[in-house]
Amino acid sequence: MNLEETLADYDFPLDESRIAKFPVATRDESKLLVLNRNSGQITDIAQFKQIESYLVPGDVLVYNETKVSKRRVFLSTPRGxxxxxxxxxxxxxxxxEWICILKNRKKLKLxxxxxxxxSENHFCIYSGNEGDLSILQFKEKVDxxxxxxxxxxxxxxxxxxxxxxxxxxxxxxxxxxxxGSVAAPTAGLHFTESLRAKLEGNGVQFLPVQLQIGYGTFQPLNEEQWQEKKLHKETFEVTAETATILNGARKEGRRIISVGTTSLRVLETIFEKENQVYVAGKGETDIFMSPGDIIFSVQGLITNFHLPRSSLLLLVSTFVGKELTMKAYHHALEKNYRFYSYGDAMLLV
Structure with a gap:
């Protein structure tokens, strides 16, 4: 990280009208921006499904198989x-005992x-706060x-x-x-079953990893997190089968392309730089990467357009560099790309 940089260097103006409030009619018909890391060339693609032109036989796409839980719950007091x-x-x-984001908590007493x-059978007790989060205690197990x-x-x-x-x-x-997630791995939202089948027919391989995405993915970074490189923890798991295939692909010189920043966080966590291998396992990761770090685990990244000043924007900037990232984002603004979870996509190679 360049110590002279601040989070303000990763800010950009974004009118609310540019935020995709709803998905496109068909998943694989969102737009796609292709950015070549070496040449800096930006190419505008009309529909995401045309990504097949930029993938070759032997490419490995690593996706996050997490599923979003219905964790937004409306709680009521006895008075309604x-x-x-x-x-x-x-x-x-x-x-x-659960931690949660709880609205209007100032109106509650311990x-x-x-x-x-x-529910008629469950209730919880408000047990206080930890920073922006609240603690709720149930009498029975909640799953x-x-x-x-x-x-x-x-x-x-x-x-x-x-x-x-x-x-x-x-x-x-x-x-x-x-x-187990409270947010979707949004890069994966662009794929349809037919597109996956077509790519597999072309010799592209799909591999799963798992990262349970927390609510921190939506929270802008503060300067303390930026300077101390501290990020929220998320649970991950990579099977022995996935690690074996990844190691074989790397030895064969095949491209490993992460479908989303969540998959990339997992891959960087399990990649042993000293031995140049992926290691299966499960645990928690709080990996934080920013420009100046080096990403070793992938040769490509599919991603959406992220929030200003966010850890995800910094992760993209780590992969392609700050200048190219901001160049691509300003190009996307000029060309009316749709931003955030239901927005358009980028392929970085």
Whole structure:
């Protein structure tokens, strides 16, 4: 990291009208910007499915198979006041204590009782705060099955709307398998089953990893996080089969392309630079990368257009450099690309 740089160097003006509030009619028909890291050339592609022209037999696309949980739950007091919440993670093995983002918490007192609106059998106790997060204590275990009954898909707050039935399908990727995230790995939203089949028919290989995405992905960085390179922790898992295939592809000189920044975080976490190998395993990662660091694990990245001053924008800048990243973003603004989760995509090679 250049110590003379600040987060302000990774800011850009973005009118709210440029934020995609809804997805395009068909997943693979969003626009695609292709950026060549070596030449700096930018190419505008009308539809994402034309990405096949930029992929070759032997390429390996690594996707995040996480599935978004219905963690946005409307809690009510005995008198009927509603508190919107997003459950982040359980704090104990029994699944009784949860931390969450809780709206209007100043109106609550310690020990107040809250009921999930769709439940007659469960209730929780408001047990205080930790910074921007709140602690809720349940009498009985709460798990993903409960959230599927009580909750709503936690679409990003910047969409400034309630989730619809369509979001339950469209805010999940075709790869979604393992419940546990509060946000979608948005680069994967551009793929359809037909596009995947076509690419596989062309000799492109798809490999899964898993990262449970936390709400921190939506939060702008502050200067302290920037200087100390501290980021929120997220749980990941990579199977032995995936690691073996990745190592074989690397030895054969095949390109490994990350489908999204979440997959890239996993790959950089499990890649041993000293031995130049991927190591299977599971655990937590708080990896933070910014320009000046070197990404060793991939040769390409598919990604959406991210928030200003965000860790995801810094990760993209680490891969292609700050100047090229900002060049691409300003080009996207000029060419009316759609931004954020339901927006258009970039291929960086």
């Amino acid at each position: 006041r509603i508190h919107e919440s997003v459950f982040i993670e359980s704090r104990d093995p029994e699944g009784k 020990g107040d009782v809250l009921f999930p609106s769709a 993903e099955i409960d959230f599927e009954i009580w909750g709503n898909i936690p679409i990003p707050p910047y969409l400034k709307r309630m989730a619809t039935k369509e979001d339950e399908e469209r805010y999940q990727t075709i790869f979604a398998k393992q419940l």
